[in-house]
Amino acid sequence: MEIQILDKTFVPYLSALEIDAEVQRLAKDLLNDYKNEVPVFLVVLNGAFIFAADLMKQYTSAAEISFIKMASYNGTETTGNVTELLGLDIDLTNKHVVIVEDIVDTGNTIAALYNLVNRFKVKSINTATLFFKPEAYKQTIDIKYTGFSIENKFIVGYGLDYNKQGRNLGEVYQIK
Ligand SMILES: O=P(O)(O)OC[C@H]1O[C@H](OP(=O)(O)OP(=O)(O)O)[C@H](O)[C@@H]1O
Numbered sequence: 001m002e003i004q005i006l007d008k009t010f011v012p013y014l015s016a017l018e019i020d021a022e023v024q025r026l027a028k029d030l031l032n033d034y035k036n037e038v039p040v041f042l043v044v045l046n047g048a049f050i051f052a053a054d055l056m057k058q059y060t061s062a063a064e065i066s067f068i069k070m071a072s073y074n075g076t077e078t079t080g081n082v083t084e085l086l087g088l089d090i091d092l093t094n095k096h097v098v099i100v101e102d103i104v105d106t107g108n109t110i111a112a113l114y115n116l117v118n119r120f121k122v123k124s125i126n127t128a129t130l131f132f133k134p135e136a137y138k139q140t141i142d143i144k145y146t147g148f149s150i151e152n153k154f155i156v157g158y159g160l161d162y163n164k165q166g167r168n169l170g171e172v173y174q175i176k
């Protein structure tokens, strides 16, 4: 069923079951790749909060979890200007870092995050994102753990917002 958020209409895109299956797959890949390490999962607020919670519950091995808050979107448009609203509170030196994002779109946010993380001498840095928009992506950074590669249309739900609303939807909707 279509839903209305503020001035926009959205149509159902991915069910809670489809999302859950993809989160499970990502958790398995991460568990396999980091089995001999204690990675730091750096969760990018706000959008990644639901994905990160579900992913971390299924990452059943030793890990550190920290949060950072970045923002660049106004409505459905990127401002191109990524700002750090809540800074890093841990030392990442010698750590294996996994950035946890809800979506990689233009890649502006992920590029800013790599600059920030690379201020430390980290052992490795990778990204786990639930959604990736290949047609919108403008960076060269490899996104190793990608859930759904999706078309270049705005989505909401499961943490993702339209003008601050819609984050609490359990399914994902696409703009009509
Ligand atoms: O690849 P990009 O074009 O940079 O877009 C991706 C970023 O945009 C969203 O964050 P937003 O700035 O909307 O903040 P929010 O997470 O608080 O919603 C999303 O959570 C990503 O962090």
Ligand code: HPA
Residues within 6 Å of the ligand: 073, 103, 105, 153, 154, 155, 156, 160, 161, 162
């Ligand atoms: O499609 C999107 N939806 C919500 N937030 C976003 N931030 C980047 N792309 C998106």
